[in-house]
Amino acid sequence: MSRMLGEYFEGSVLLLENLILALKEQGLRVLSYKLEGDLPVIGEVSRLSDLLIDYTDIQSPGSYRLAKEVKGVFRHTQYSPKHLLHYPTQVIYEISDDFEIIRTKDDFPPSVLFGIKPCDLAAIEVLDKVLERDDVYQARRARIEYIVVEECVEPGGTCFCGSIGTGPAVAKGYDIAYARLGDQVLFKVGSEKGLKLVEKVGLTPASDETLRRYNEALNEARRKASRIPPFNVVVRALEDVAVAEGFWREASARCVGCTNCNMVCPTCFCTEFSDYADLSGKAWRERHWFGCLSFTYGQVAGQHFRPELFMRYRHFVLHKFLFYQRQVGLPGCVGCGRCITWCPMGIDLREVVSRAVGYVGR
């Protein structure tokens, strides 16, 4: 029987192991959410037990805990694929003493993103466009040979992908997607490459019963993850409050400008440069992530575009919901909730944008 793109397959959760091994056999590095000691990180895995399949992440504003739980539901952590593709800190080039620019060699090996979430995939799509002319990012991105997405049957405590439309299911941009329904896993194929892989692993076409359970679970997850008004409604509301100073002062009243939201956001891409030199004549330029909540962000020679924190907070929110759309045609917020969970003040972006809807300026 010939298998086709868009077809659904099923198999036991253990088949995920076969999938990882099949990818490793191709000489690929498999990257996924995993445990390092007791810390949930993103990095190289070699078998299914490396993944956080027996853990649940309990997320709420300002708090993240990991619970060991058989058949746990793991969403994500502080890290996202951004950490792998758009390095936090790196030397991008050196300048020799005869002023020759030497690009830093990037030894990113051919890799697979495995078990990333629909919101993560949506974020990669944004980065692909925003960093379209960033050769450092693009070189690394080109070495991602496969993307295997885990669809979310149960949204996390701070997620709202359902409202943005970036999850809990994926529609494109992946090679294989899977959803865990207890011990069974439903697989979706998104590319020819993915289809070949599925054939190797020994999956069977999904039964009607499994499909029904899948649809039910995803619909329920979508409903649960719709925790703010629909994206278009939020966009219109934010346009209305764009210059309402009182709204932004109020919204940022508890913000201390620490930039945790910027750093953990899977689509925040801003960087700052630092130049270094030694007296032998060598100089080098380092690029590192830089958050728009920082004071220096917006500072230019002799002036400051956004000297007060509420202005920078406003920029952060409007950039995510309005300006990315104009820049790259996609929402800049993917609804992952990281900025809410990893905010030490527990400021809830969902509340802020929900409050914008129906806000009457004072």
Added chain:
Amino acid sequence: MRKLSVSVLKLTSCSGCLNEVLYSLVARAELLRYLNISYFTELQDSNAIEDVDVAIVEGSIVNSEQEELVKQVREKSRVLIALGTCAVFGGVQSLRAGEDLRTVVLASYPNPDHIKVLPEVKSVDSVVNVDYRFSGCPANGEALARFLVKLVMGGSESPIVESLCSECKRKGILCVTVFDGKPCLGPITLSGCGALCPSFRRGCYGCYGLNALIVDREKLEEFSKVVERLGMSREDFMAMLKAFSYSSLTKSSSSR
């Protein structure tokens, strides 16, 4: 490149930052060749403060002699660097500010008549104009050395003002507050240390000083509630702020 004349002045401090300067210079023989150390009591014998390109001032000001000295040094230097949290914010000796001076002095010295201190503790930039600030307890000697290299080459540096969290996240350290529930002053503290304490899974205690361009009194109040909920007493929180951010607390900062 030409040689820079440098003087290093110590005011009231534990001298830890001077050690940082020494370590970072000793590790860079090539930099030392471009520095003419004019005054640095730990390195040479001169007691005369002469005109220099760069003056590095470490420690805080606790009496009028020091205040006069700093003013002199300012006049005699092209570039003045405040080094360390004492110079930038007042430092740990600020803990005595507001206390009865005699009681404080008697607690340490059997014969207090020789101790000449004012009730107030002043940062260097509350007395003179400061061109560059390197806070930290102790300051990051590496950062200072990197900066001196640039000065030697005729360059400069624009400071990046951000919280410790930026640096911590870039280093890939999992948040000790959000993940472990530990109180951490990182969100309101200036970066520069390389997120030392969080990298050992401990909360930051704010030794690089308050990010006062953002954190005003209202925000400080909101932040204190967060660390209190995580188990840090208000007394401890206020003590850390006073010890490492004193001068920024006494300034009335506008809402940022």
